[in-house]
Amino acid sequence: MEMVDSLPLLAVVVAAFLATLLRRRRLWGPPLPPGSLGMPLVGETLQLVSAYRTENPEPFIDGRVRRYGGLFKTHVFGERTVFSTEPETNRMVLQNEGRLFECSYPGSISNLLGRHSLLLMKGGLHKRMHSLTMSFANPSIIRDHLLVDIDRLVRFNMAGWKDRVLLMEETKKITFDLTVKQLMSFEPGEWTEGVRKEYVLVIEGFFSVPFPLFSSTYRRAIRARAKVAEALSLVVRRRRAENRSGTNKKKDVLGALLDAEGGLSDEQIVDFLVALLVAGYETTSTIMTLAVKYLTETPQALSQLKEEHDRIRARKSPSYDLIWDDYKSMFFTQCVVNETLRFANIISGVFRRATTDVDVNGYRIPKGWRVFASFRAVHLNPEYFKDARSFNPWRWQSNSETPMPGQQVFTPFGGGMRLCPGYELARVEISVFLHRLLTTFSWVPAEDDKLVFFPTTRTQKRYPIHLCRHDPV
Numbered sequence: 001m002e003m004v005d006s007l008p009l010l011a012v013v014v015a016a017f018l019a020t021l022l023r024r025r026r027l028w029g030p031p032l033p034p035g036s037l038g039m040p041l042v043g044e045t046l047q048l049v050s051a052y053r054t055e056n057p058e059p060f061i062d063g064r065v066r067r068y069g070g071l072f073k074t075h076v077f078g079e080r081t082v083f084s085t086e087p088e089t090n091r092m093v094l095q096n097e098g099r100l101f102e103c104s105y106p107g108s109i110s111n112l113l114g115r116h117s118l119l120l121m122k123g124g125l126h127k128r129m130h131s132l133t134m135s136f137a138n139p140s141i142i143r144d145h146l147l148v149d150i151d152r153l154v155r156f157n158m159a160g161w162k163d164r165v166l167l168m169e170e171t172k173k174i175t176f177d178l179t180v181k182q183l184m185s186f187e188p189g190e191w192t193e194g195v196r197k198e199y200v201l202v203i204e205g206f207f208s209v210p211f212p213l214f215s216s217t218y219r220r221a222i223r224a225r226a227k228v229a230e231a232l233s234l235v236v237r238r239r240r241a242e243n244r245s246g247t248n249k250k251k252d253v254l255g256a257l258l259d260a261e262g263g264l265s266d267e268q269i270v271d272f273l274v275a276l277l278v279a280g281y282e283t284t285s286t287i288m289t290l291a292v293k294y295l296t297e298t299p300q301a302l303s304q305l306k307e308e309h310d311r312i313r314a315r316k317s318p319s320y321d322l323i324w325d326d327y328k329s330m331f332f333t334q335c336v337v338n339e340t341l342r343f344a345n346i347i348s349g350v351f352r353r354a355t356t357d358v359d360v361n362g363y364r365i366p367k368g369w370r371v372f373a374s375f376r377a378v379h380l381n382p383e384y385f386k387d388a389r390s391f392n393p394w395r396w397q398s399n400s401e402t403p404m405p406g407q408q409v410f411t412p413f414g415g416g417m418r419l420c421p422g423y424e425l426a427r428v429e430i431s432v433f434l435h436r437l438l439t440t441f442s443w444v445p446a447e448d449d450k451l452v453f454f455p456t457t458r459t460q461k462r463y464p465i466h467l468c469r470h471d472p473v
């Protein structure tokens with residue numbers, strides 16, 4: 001009798017057990033992508049970090065692609081993550097922002113950027129603010145307003161260079177000055193350099209454990225973030241007051257934020273500025289430095305590039321400003337910029353989170369899982385780029401009818417709704433920098449230096465070079 005009474009309970013337990021089993025094994029839908037989740041808690045994070053701390057991080061992805069195929073699961077930085085190394089899947093992920101996926105940055109980055117930064121915004125507000133940012137970095141604004149400042153500030157910085165410089169440091173100063181000028185019309189000086197020093201600490205905190213108790217790097221980054229915010233808040237308050245009194249209204253990004261429809265609070269504006277400074281500063285300066293490194297290691301490319309820039313200089317007066325037509329005539333320069341972007345992959349891919357179960361190529365990415373769309377894996381895949389693992393700027397010349405050969409698989413600036421709004425600006429900054437460097441100096445590396453890819457792409461010694469100045473800048 002007792003046995004009969006407990007039957008319904010037993011049935012419920014068995015049903016619950018089976019349901020869990022089915023859910024775990026996903027028997028009613030496509031399976032999870034193949035792969036290993038590694039050890040409990042840490043997953044495969046240590047394997048990933050130790051690969052990316054070397055000059056050749058490729059084995060981490062190559063080995064898994066060989067074993068599991070182009071879509072595989074792993075567990076990194078505390079989360080179950082599906083890695084995509086396939087251009088079509090990457091495109092699907094980027095194009096479905098806000099529908100199937102949403103952006104997902106590690107906790108340390110989100111906290112340090114601030115919740116109102118463009119990188120973390122979603123929905124309608126993101127759309128509005130993304131197009132506002134685009135409107136400050138589009139080709140006609142660059143041609144009519146920014147180019148002259150870019151050229152002037154590059155020359156200003158180079159004029160102070162000694163016969164030995166740490167190129168990575170110098171390019172960072174240049175891109176920081178450029179971004180501050182574009183955002184709030186400030187000229188380089190003590191204020192900019194003071195804020196930049198704090199910025200360096202903020203960026204160092206991006207890949208630390210986001211618990212102040214455990215990480216002194218994170219503690220330092222939080223303090224530096226507060227100082228940056230304080231300095232920017234002061235600027236915002238001053239500009240609000242100037243705007244109210246109607247004096248000297250400036251047409252920069254800060255001006256547009258202050259005038260934005262619906263009004264933005266000081267905190268919103270500060271977060272927005274903090275993120276724009278991060279996005280444009282570290283990326284562009286790293287590509288400038290690595291272009292010089294790769295050119296130095298490829299003398300034929302260096303001499304072809306120098307010829308191109310000498311030709312431009314030859315048609316100008318002795319002290320000249322670069323104009324848009326000069327930039328547009330830098331054909332081989334664009335090949336060098338493309339190839340540096342492809343080969344260095346300073347943004348090796350983007351993280352997203354699945355907001356629903358997503359089926360792709362016969363596998364299921366479960367709701368809540370992270371996806372890493374790896375640009376690096378595509379850019380360095382010989383299936384898409386012949387002899388993909390060598391620096392070869394001439395590859396971009398072969399298909400001269402298309403402005404951007406390989407566009408379908410070449411995504412250094414991402415795509416979809418979060419396409420980098422600074423993609424043209426970055427190209428112009430790098431091109432102007434190369435023009436002034438090549439027409440003013442020759443150089444040799446001062447020491448052996450090693451490229452690493454974690455926590456960010458950088459050379460360990462900040463690329464020291466000996467310079468020989470041929471002409472005043």
Ligand code: HEM
Nearest residue numbers: 118119279280283284287347350412413414418420422426
């Ligand atoms: C070589 C230089 C650069 C590279 C390789 C680069 C790359 C990227 C990539 C891949 C993304 C997409 C991130 C994602 O989808 O989650 C992105 C976003 C972004 N970039 Fe750039 N970027 C560069 C320079 C710049 C510059 C100069 C600016 C300044 C305007 C800038 C501003 C931004 C912003 C604000 C975003 C966030 C867009 C959003 O989430 O809507 N970037 N960048």
